[in-house]
Amino acid sequence: MTIWHTEPSLELANTYSADSVIGHLGIELTEVGPEHVTAWMPVDARTLQPAGVLHGGASVVLAETLASWAATFVVDPDLAYCVGMEINANHLRPVMAGTVTGVARPVALGRRSQVWEIRITDEAGKLVCISRCTMAVIQR
DSSP: OOOOSSOOOHHHHHHHHTTSHHHHTTOEEEEEOSSOEEEEEEESTTTBOTTSSBOHHHHHHHHHHHHHHHHHHHSOTTTEEEEEEEEEEEEOSOOOSEEEEEEEEEEEEOSSEEEEEEEEEOTTSOEEEEEEEEEEEEEO
16 A cells, blocks of 8 residues: 555656755655655755754755655645645754755645654664654645
């Protein structure tokens, strides 16, 4: 069983994202499972704050990117599209270099809104940020 309307294309999603903030931060969708979407992001000059640690805003961009693509993969694109309504994030651990990986899983998939939980971990698998994003499902 899967939650996806049709088989998600990571290649297409990454291509559409390339010229946006997603591509500029180096975010890449890497995996789709039966009920999750995974992406990674480099921790480098593009995503660091001046103090030399991963910028919380970059983590939020990763989280909302995952929620947005996951929500989009759930709906019939001929009938609806999804946009972010609300996001929150708790930044739990600093990261200075390497990569972080985010995994989005659904909390609730309604006709008019969806709620996603996104867990972002460092290369050692330690939780860096946990986020919840509410997506509006807009009928065409």
